[in-house]
Amino acid sequence: MKSISKILIVIVVLLSTQNTFAGIKNPKTVTAKISGSCQTAKTNIEEAGSLKKMAKVEWNETTQTATILFDYTKTTDSEILKRIALAGYDNEEYLAPARAYANLSNQCQYKRSLKPMSNEKTMEMDENMGMRDMDMNHTSMKKSESPTTQATHKTSENSTPFQSILNSYFALKNALVISNAASASSEATAMTKNIKAVDMAELSGNKHTVWMKIVKNLTKSAEGISKTQNLDKQRKLFSELSEQVYQLAQVTDYQEAVYYQHCPMKDANWLSESKQIKNPYFGSKMMSCGSTVDTLNN
Numbered sequence: 001m002k003s004i005s006k007i008l009i010v011i012v013v014l015l016s017t018q019n020t021f022a023g024i025k026n027p028k029t030v031t032a033k034i035s036g037s038c039q040t041a042k043t044n045i046e047e048a049g050s051l052k053k054m055a056k057v058e059w060n061e062t063t064q065t066a067t068i069l070f071d072y073t074k075t076t077d078s079e080i081l082k083r084i085a086l087a088g089y090d091n092e093e094y095l096a097p098a099r100a101y102a103n104l105s106n107q108c109q110y111k112r113s114l115k116p117m118s119n120e121k122t123m124e125m126d127e128n129m130g131m132r133d134m135d136m137n138h139t140s141m142k143k144s145e146s147p148t149t150q151a152t153h154k155t156s157e158n159s160t161p162f163q164s165i166l167n168s169y170f171a172l173k174n175a176l177v178i179s180n181a182a183s184a185s186s187e188a189t190a191m192t193k194n195i196k197a198v199d200m201a202e203l204s205g206n207k208h209t210v211w212m213k214i215v216k217n218l219t220k221s222a223e224g225i226s227k228t229q230n231l232d233k234q235r236k237l238f239s240e241l242s243e244q245v246y247q248l249a250q251v252t253d254y255q256e257a258v259y260y261q262h263c264p265m266k267d268a269n270w271l272s273e274s275k276q277i278k279n280p281y282f283g284s285k286m287m288s289c290g291s292t293v294d295t296l297n298n
Contacts, residue, residue, distance in 0.1 A: 023053045028072040031065055032081060034091040037110040041089065048087035048178045049080045051278075051287050057084070066091075074276070083178050086171075090114045103182035161198040162207070162252040168194050169245050170273050172225065176238060176280035177287075181229040188225035188234075195219050206251045218244040235281050239268040246271060249296050260294035269293070 036045055042059050045066065049057035055070035057080065066084075068077055078093060085094035088104045090112055101109065168191035175183035195218055203211055221241035225234045249258050249271060259272045266281045277290045 024056060024069060024071050025053075026071045026073045027069055028077075029067065029069045030077045031067055032077065032092050033064055033114060034059060034066045034081075034084060034089055035064060035110045035112065035114050036061065036089050036108070038105075038108040040105070041108050041110070044087050045084055045089050047284065048084045048089075048180070050284065051075065052284060054287070055080050083174070086174055086183060087178055087180050088183070097183075097186070099186040100180075100183050103186065160253070161194070161202070162248055163254060164194045164197070165191060166245065166249060166252060166254055166258070166271075169241070169271065172238070173270055173272065173280050174278075176231075176235060177278045177283055179231060179283035181231045181234060184231075184234050185226050185229050188222050192219065192222045192226055195222060210247050210251050214244040214247050218248070235266075238270070238280060239266065242268070242270045254297050256297065258296040259292045260296065261290050262293045263290045265289055 034045055036042070036059065039061075042061055045059045046057045049055060049066070049068065053071070054074050055068065057066050057068050059066040068080055070077065070080060081091045081093045084091055085096045086100060088096045088100035090096050090101075090110075092114060095112075095114070101112070168187060172184055172187035172191055175187050195215070198211065198215075200208070200211070218241065221237050221244065224237045225241065228234060246260055246269065249260075256273060257275075259275050260269060261272055261277060262269050263279055263281050265286065268281055270280055272278070275292060275295075277288050277292075279286055279289045282289060
């Protein structure tokens with residue numbers, strides 16, 4: 001009887017696992033160390049990393065290890081770990097931004113002991129620019145990284161003021177994609193600083209004309225998002241902000257292609273550094289809802 005009971009338990013566990021990962025085509029499974037503490041951490045980590053029909057994350061607080069199953073034709077474990085870091089949780093590949101970690105409640109702030117696996121390169125979240133490649137030995141980017149990951153690895157040394165604004169906009173957009181209101185507020189604060197750092201005297205031609213046209217509303221929208229942690233309000237303001245940033249992007253010599261995308265459910269647009277649709281207006285509820293309507297710098 002005991003043997004039969006054990007067999008039944010195994011079957012139940014296997015069926016449960018299959019149901020959990022149902023709907024994910026071209027599956028690949030990896031495990032990764034992710035730091036966190038308290039029950040809220042489990043919910044946040046799993047929600048940040050999971051995407052409907054694309055990725056599923058299950059995190060164990062005791063082992064501090066996550067099992068990540070994903071469609072390897074649509075995303076990568078690196079992109080999933082990046083989203084988790086943006087939510088405030090260090091992992092073996094990315095460290096969370098200082099602000100994102102600080103926004104965690106006191107009981108959920110864990111001991112920050114994890115370091116990226118590579119000794120040559122430390123991958124960190126830059127607070128103002130989004131994901132950044134902090135290459136301590138000036139080595140080239142890993143060939144194994146996806147184009148999406150490479151596109152977010154910006155250095156600030158040669159960035160123009162408009163490029164810095166776009167980078168902070170993308171960081172804000174990514175926070176809304178994972179429905180992290182606290183992170184969105186922080187990224188909007190960083191964006192506001194980048195907007196106010198623009199020196200009008202350095203602008204000429206179309207750049208000057210566009211900036212004069214949008215700067216007032218651009219600042220108002222960014223500040224509005226920074227002052228609230230209500231996702232609905234943030235997303236409404238983000239729609240307005242995106243129209244202003246689109247005008248800015250058209251006169252900016254950005255380092256990579258920029259995709260102007262449309263959400264039919266909200267009749268709202270946004271800009272993305274990735275061609276893959278990740279809807280900031282609905283997050284995981286309707287992640288792939290939308291289409292690309294324009295491509296800049298291609």
